Amino acid sequence: MSKTLVEKIWDAHVVKREEGFPDILYIDTHLIHEVTSPQAFDGLRKRGIPVFRPKQTVATADHNVPTLNQHLPIKEELSRYQVDMLTKNCAEFGIELYGLGHPYQGIVHVIGPELGITLPGKTMVCGDSHTSTHGAFGAIAFGIGTSQVEQVFATQCLLQSKPKTMKIEVNGTLQKGVGAKDIILYIISKISAAGGTGYFIEYAGSAIRSLSMEARMTICNMSIEMGARGGLIAPDQITFDYVEGREFAPKGKEWDKALAYWKTLYSDEDAIFDKVLTFDAADIAPMITYGTNPGMGMGIAEHIPATNAQPESERPSYQKALDYMGFKDDSTVLGNRVDYVFIGSCTNSRIEDLREVASFVKGKQKAHDVEVWIVPGSKQVEKQAKEEGLDKIFEAAGFQLREPGCSACLGMNEDKIPAGKYCVSTSNRNFEGRQGPNARTMLVSPLTAAAAAVTGKVTDVRELI
Ligand SMILES: CC(C)[C@H](C(=O)O)[C@@H](O)C(=O)O
Numbered sequence: 177m178s179k180t181l182v183e184k185i186w187d188a189h190v191v192k193r194e195e196g197f198p199d200i201l202y203i204d205t206h207l208i209h210e211v212t213s214p215q216a217f218d219g220l221r222k223r224g225i226p227v228f229r230p231k232q233t234v235a236t237a238d239h240n241v242p243t244l245n246q247h248l249p250i251k252e253e254l255s256r257y258q259v260d261m262l263t264k265n266c267a268e269f270g271i272e273l274y275g276l277g278h279p280y281q282g283i284v285h286v287i288g289p290e291l292g293i294t295l296p297g298k299t300m301v302c303g304d305s306h307t308s309t310h311g312a313f314g315a316i317a318f319g320i321g322t323s324q325v326e327q328v329f330a331t332q333c334l335l336q337s338k339p340k341t342m343k344i345e346v347n348g349t350l351q352k353g354v355g356a357k358d359i360i361l362y363i364i365s366k367i368s369a370a371g372g373t374g375y376f377i378e379y380a381g382s383a384i385r386s387l388s389m390e391a392r393m394t395i396c397n398m399s400i401e402m403g404a405r406g407g408l409i410a411p412d413q414i415t416f417d418y419v420e421g422r423e424f425a426p427k428g429k430e431w432d433k434a435l436a437y438w439k440t441l442y443s444d445e446d447a448i449f450d451k452v453l454t455f456d457a458a459d460i461a462p463m464i465t466y467g468t469n470p471g472m473g474m475g476i477a478e479h480i481p482a483t484n485a486q487p488e489s490e491r492p493s494y495q496k497a498l499d500y501m502g503f504k505d506d507s508t509v510l511g512n513r514v515d516y517v518f519i520g521s522c523t524n525s526r527i528e529d530l531r532e533v534a535s536f537v538k539g540k541q542k543a544h545d546v547e548v549w550i551v552p553g554s555k556q557v558e559k560q561a562k563e564e565g566l567d568k569i570f571e572a573a574g575f576q577l578r579e580p581g582c583s584a585c586l587g588m589n590e591d592k593i594p595a596g597k598y599c600v601s602t603s604n605r606n607f608e609g610r611q612g613p614n615a616r617t618m619l620v621s622p623l624t625a626a627a628a629a630v631t632g633k634v635t636d637v638r639e640l641i
């Protein structure tokens with residue numbers, strides 16, 4: 177029987193299936209961080225049980241870490257406590273930790289791929305919604321809650337019912353100045369922040385196939401922002417080339433064996449998806465969000481949709497979102513003031529993102545009243561950026577290159593955007609207060625963020641390249 181890619185990987189991991197019950201699904205890799213693991217460790221302690229397969233668990237400190245002076249003790253008390261707890265728990269339960277100061281430390285969804293921990297065909301979970309990022313390799317990767325973290329610790333399995341499948345095809349060629357972030361913001365703006373609810377999404381089509389691994393990660397990362405359980409892309413030569421030689425990737429005979437299996441990981445020609453959507457890459461412009469969920473996005477030169485054009489029941493919340501942002505319906509955001517530019521997060525903090533920004537700003541200066549933060553996704557990205565001299569370009573432009581962590585993606589550490597300020601951000605969520613109480617977030621691509629940094633206002637990057 178023909179199968180979708182999700183079905184192939186899922187079925188290969190079912191330990192037990194019983195009619196009328198969720199499957200018992202084997203989990204190959206469990207990633208953890210300081211926010212969603214403490215209660216799960218406490219649960220184990222209360223029950224007096226160990227982590228069943230600690231070698232299949234990897235930990236990092238990312239959400240609560242400062243991005244300046246990481247060698248000093250963490251100033252915020254709660255953050256320090258969270259990070260200390262993770263260190264203590266990992267030591268007690270025998271889990272490898274890439275904590276502050278470790279050369280592999282970084283955002284959990286950045287370090288998995290770069291270390292070769294993320295591989296095609298795997299099942300991967302983390303107590304974090306953006307675990308979908310790892311799907312870029314053709315893995316089933318999804319976020320879980322803290323009680324499920326405890327379940328995986330104890331059994332290396334999860335009770336899960338098989339998701340519905342959706343295929344999203346993007347075909348054709350992208351316009352100049354348009355990248356992966358614009359593709360995913362465009363898709364979410366078309367199907368809404370709830371449009372993927374209940375589905376596992378496979379991204380396909382020529383525009384997706386032509387993307388680098390890092391760009392594919394940007395796409396899969398935001399699957400959760402349309403409510404999907406996860407997103408993935410069938411592995412191909414681009415995937416294999418990326419994985420080969422990485423620290424924990426299979427080597428020698430193991431590599432050959434793995435590769436032979438990975439080459440079987442695609443949706444069969446006549447596989448049936450529960451839903452199929454198709455988009456044309458040429459229709460996608462540089463995107464920006466104007467509201468308080470990632471579905472409230474538009475081409476940067478368009479006008480904010482009219483409140484009257486919304487379904488009547490949604491008008492009050494639509495208007496509330498625009499009020500929060502200080503925007504009027506049917507107006508443009510082009511030229512709007514920008515106070516902060518944040519280039520970072522598990523969506524856009526990898527070396528290609530930094531290179532793209534650097535090549536745009538080389539020889540340019542940031543606008544004087546804008547604060548620009550570049551936060552690499554990991555120590556390795558930071559190191560590489562410096563080796564390539566990107567730090568010098570950022571410095572000359574007046575950008576601040578900080579140390580790795582989730583940073584201003586969410587207000588859980590010292591990096592917060594002040595109330596009322598506008599932040600053009602390469603992160604993935606623009607919820608009220610996400611970047612700090614009353615901060616206003618506009619989600620964009622790294623290139624659009626770089627353009628805003630240089631002009632000090634919302635700018636159509638197509639006019640500058
Ligand atoms: C803190 C964590 C649980 C959360 C998530 O699950 O996504 C965070 O990473 C986020 O992006 O909001």
Ligand code: SF4
Binds near residue numbers: 523
């Ligand atoms: S960078 Fe942002 S979205 Fe990604 S894991 Fe950290 S807080 Fe969540």
